[in-house]
Amino acid sequence: MxxxxxxxxxxxxxxxxxxxxxxxxxxxxxxxxxxxxxxxxxxxxxxxxxxxxxxxxxxxxxxxxxxxxxxxxxxxxxxxxxxxxxxxxxxxxxxxxxxxxxxxxxxxxxMGIPRFEWEAIPLAYAMDTLSMPVAWGELENPAAVNVGNPHVVFFVPDADAVPLDMMGPGIETDPLFPDRINVNVASITGKDSIKLDVWERGVGLTRACGTGACATAIAAMRRRLTGRKVAVTLPGGTLTIEWDANGRIIMTGxxxxxxxxxxxxxxxx
Missing domain, CATH: 3.10.310.10 (Diaminopimelate Epimerase; Chain A, domain 1)
Known part of the structure; x- marks a missing residue:
């Protein structure tokens, strides 16, 4: 066939x-x-x-x-x-x-409405998903967001300095994440701009991850690090992410x- x-x-x-x-x-x-x-x-x-x-x-x-x-x-x-x-x-x-x-x-x-409840991520047990009291080496206090699939987001001074190829597999498969997790490491580069690297669940390091860009943008907005519309730059290029007045995520790219x-x-x- x-x-x-x-x-x-x-x-x-x-x-x-x-x-x-x-x-x-x-x-x-x-x-x-x-x-x-x-x-x-x-x-x-x-x-x-x-x-x-x-x-x-x-x-x-x-x-x-x-x-x-x-x-x-x-x-x-x-x-x-x-x-x-x-x-x-x-x-x-x-x-x-x-x-x-x-x-x-x-x-x-x-992309719909993001979810933040710990059960919706899902996590293995209850905790604050805006600033999780957990760490993996230098990566600590991430945010968790479900944008149709599960993401954890770390904000660091320099995303490129993080050895995500080495740290990603351990975080992805940590028992805290029953369905495994997509791992995002981001740096805020301006009020409306973010630099992002992603370890994608089941794939590995990727040149771009649309849901990762959405999750990272929403996490940054929830922490008041950016405005409600941002440019997210990944190794493969840039996406525009907006969290509109109805609470829906709009991705353009x-x-x-x-x-x-x-x-x-x-x-x-």
């Missing part, structure tokens, strides 16, 4: 897009997703995205990380989906409904189609 795919990226965070809205695919498994994501023997990606029919939205977006695990949300992939779909749409995700709309060179995404192709499903099943 030959399956067409579209390879896309948002600020270098790359995706394999499979469109099963009209022609169903065989069931996706962790093993197949991991094999397709492999950069040596597969197509290669940070996330595999499967578009399917939905009873509650225009369509459903399923998200599989490079390790094969299915996750709730992906901001950069949401912009890529908007570009691929070609018009405004409501999209069902495991993390809730989002709204996407293509713009020149990218998309605007309504680029997305790009790289190429199209096809593969034999049996080679990866």
């Amino acid at each position: 030959r399956v067409p795919f579209t390879k896309m990226h948002g600020l270098g965070n790359d995706f394999i897009m499979l469109d099963a809205r009209e022609k169903p695919l065989p069931p996706m498994s962790e093993g197949i997703a991991r094999a397709l994501a492999n950069r040596t023997t597969g197509i290669g990606c940070d996330q595999l995205i499967v578009l399917e029919p939905s009873d509650v939205a225009d369509f459903r977006m399923r998200i599989f990380n490079a390790d094969g695990g299915e996750v709730e949300a992906c901001g950069n992939a949401s912009r890529a989906v908007a570009l691929l779909h070609g018009s405004a749409a409501k999209v069902e995700t495991s993390g809730g409904l989002i709204e996407v709309e293509p713009t020149d060179g990218g998309a605007r995404v309504d 680029p997305a790009t189609e790289s190429f199209r192709g096809s593969f034999d499903w049996g080679d990866y099943a």
Whole structure:
């Protein structure tokens, strides 16, 4: 069975897009997703995205990380989906409904309302999520935010000085985080600007993480470190994040189609 795919990226965070809205695919498994994501023997990606029919939205977006695990949300992939779909749409995700709309060179995404309750992150036990009384070496007192998926955010003087490639795995898998966690290390560079590096759950260091940019911006706003609209700069580029008057997170940024192709499903099943 030959399956067409579209390879896309948002600020270098790359995706394999499979469109099963009209022609169903065989069931996706962790093993197949991991094999397709492999950069040596597969197509290669940070996330595999499967578009399917939905009873509650225009369509459903399923998200599989490079390790094969299915996750709730992906901001950069949401912009890529908007570009691929070609018009405004409501999209069902495991993390809730989002709204996407293509713009020149990218998309605007309504990521919904952030959650801060410790059970919603989730954490293993109750604590203040605005300034958590925990530390991992030099990284201490983070904020936790769920923006469809779970994030912990550390504010430091110089994000580039933190060895996130070494510290990220231990924080991601700490027992404090039952569903594991995305790890964000950020520096405030101005009243409306943030520098950010992200260790992404199930992926590792990434050039960009849309939900990480959203979570970090919201954490900075809750701490009154920035205004309600900020530019978040990641290694792959910059996203604009706004926390609007209705409490919803609005993310705007680029997305790009790289190429199209096809593969034999049996080679990866």
